[in-house]
Amino acid sequence: MKKTIGLISANYVIEEINSNIQERGLAALPFGSRYRLIDFPLSNLKNSGVGCVGIIMPFNNRALIDHIGAGKAWGFGRKTNSLFMLPGSVYGRKNNADKFLLRDIILNFRFIDYDNADYVILCGVNKIFNMNFQPMIKQHEQSGNDLTVAYTVKDGKDIPLDCAIINQSFLIDIASWYGNLDFLGLMKIIEDYLDDADIGRYEFDSEVIIIENMHDYLKGNLSLLENDVRENIFNPDNQIYTNVQDRAPTFYAPSSKVHNSLIAAGCMIEGEVENSVIFRSSHIHKGAKVKNSVLMQDCNVSEGAYLNNFICDKRVHVMKNVRVEGTMETPYYVQKGQII
Structure with a gap:
């Protein structure tokens, strides 16, 4: 060559x-x-x-x-x-x-x-x-x-x-x-x-x-x-590399329910996650539900919150019982470090 x-x-x-x-x-x-x-x-x-x-x-x-x-x-x-x-x-x-x-x-x-x-x-x-x-x-x-x-x-x-x-x-x-x-x-x-x-x-x-x-x-x-x-x-014959960050394995509590989702290491899942992508070190509390959403690193979703068609940037805190729904065409986006 x-x-x-x-x-x-x-x-x-x-x-x-x-x-x-x-x-x-x-x-x-x-x-x-x-x-x-x-x-x-x-x-x-x-x-x-x-x-x-x-x-x-x-x-x-x-x-x-x-x-x-x-x-x-x-x-x-x-x-x-x-x-x-x-x-x-x-x-x-x-x-x-x-x-x-x-x-x-x-x-x-x-x-x-x-x-x-x-x-x-x-x-x-x-x-x-x-x-x-x-x-x-x-x-x-x-x-x-x-x-x-x-x-x-x-x-x-x-x-x-x-x-x-x-x-x-x-x-x-x-x-x-x-x-x-x-x-x-x-x-x-x-x-x-x-x-x-x-x-x-x-x-x-x-x-x-x-x-x-x-x-x-x-x-x-x-x-x-x-x-x-x-x-x-992610064809294993041509690996996609990234900057590795060591985290403990994700913890799934007895109360957790996870369906068809991609969840990185270091998370704590106590609530429900469906059809979503969750980045490292995020916490989904008991009674919270995340559906059709993307949560970036270090997000915190409190008890009773409901997120659907939602894009959450890093270090966002979702308060108790907050309900946010976007659509697939116009997802709801929250910028880094916000509290909602």
Whole structure:
């Protein structure tokens, strides 16, 4: 395989989500009871044998830096594998869902030119899938294309995965030729100005979870309760890695009732949980019921409370006998650290 590096863009916003999660960037959004969105592209690159990865950081990057650390959980931070946290432009906060700003690429030109790589794998963070890039790299190499774009088919429509393999020399040329258009996304420039570029397509035919609003976030988490979805996303042949936090096993009291739910370690379940995803160290008190909901880390649901179609950020305290019901289309969301 020719030398390949990875470039993950975390410096973009999706307005409906970022307006809620506020202080943490999109890539640091918790998912699936113990993971964050950044874990999926990082793990895919690691499992594909890509030893050098850069992450274009968002402005609000504290949570992301805290989660990634030196990258050891993904096999980086060693002599042979390198993980770089790269600066992102402030403009990335304004461009709604523009994944690969040319300004960010120019700003990190030295990384892209790192060690004379042949290919660069570009990844976003809000489309979740488990993919080994080796077959895609092989197709790209054999085709001789400048760019190969990954897509999947849903409901008869082609859906781009915000994932592509681009020749390093082609990427450098674009950065050199179109520097005056650095406020545009890379794919927009290729689409509008490079009609003669050789662009290939690679179909990915496994499970993809797309998160573009709070409805998608709730639906995506709850889809993990389906065996086939969970087995595809967390395929043991391509493990999804994360920053491990040691917790005691979850305690299920005699009064607890749990049905079709995903519950992380460190929780205390005394009440009823149905069709829900519960993150670490949350406490569901006796007489409380949580249904069709996502509770992030360290949440506390008091006696008699009832939550349905509810997204609860970290360290939220739900008082006694509080009843909150959203809908699947418009789930009720409570920000971090609130008391309701």
